[in-house]
Amino acid sequence: MTPEDQLAAFLGEVPRQGRAELFTAEVIRRIERQVLIDRLTTAAAGAMVFALVLWACAPMLNQAVAAIAPGLAPVAAVLAFTAAVAMVGGSSVFRRL
Numbered sequence: 125m126t127p128e129d130q131l132a133a134f135l136g137e138v139p140r141q142g143r144a145e146l147f148t149a150e151v152i153r154r155i156e157r158q159v160l161i162d163r164l165t166t167a168a169a170g171a172m173v174f175a176l177v178l179w180a181c182a183p184m185l186n187q188a189v190a191a192i193a194p195g196l197a198p199v200a201a202v203l204a205f206t207a208a209v210a211m212v213g214g215s216s217v218f219r220r221l
Contacts, residue, residue, distance in 0.1 A: 178185070
């Protein structure tokens with residue numbers, strides 16, 4: 125600890141940051157911003173590729189859904205009713221269970 129830091133601690137003052145610390149903080153902030161932009165770009169590219177694959181497979185998926193949907197409609201109705209009761213009742217429904 126330098127004498128200035130000791131005096132600042134004794135007097136209860138907050139020591140001023142040096143120029144090197146401010147420069148380091150700014151460099152780190154810019155690096156983190158660039159990393160964020162790179163990750164967002166990668167995620168957007170992945171989402172676009174995924175969307176194109178789903179678009180290309182849409183005719184096949186439509187046929188599969190048309191074949192499976194009639195059998196799953198009652199199950200979906202029961203699940204939707206259960207979710208509605210749980211949302212309306214809130215935590216009181218779970219306390220009774």
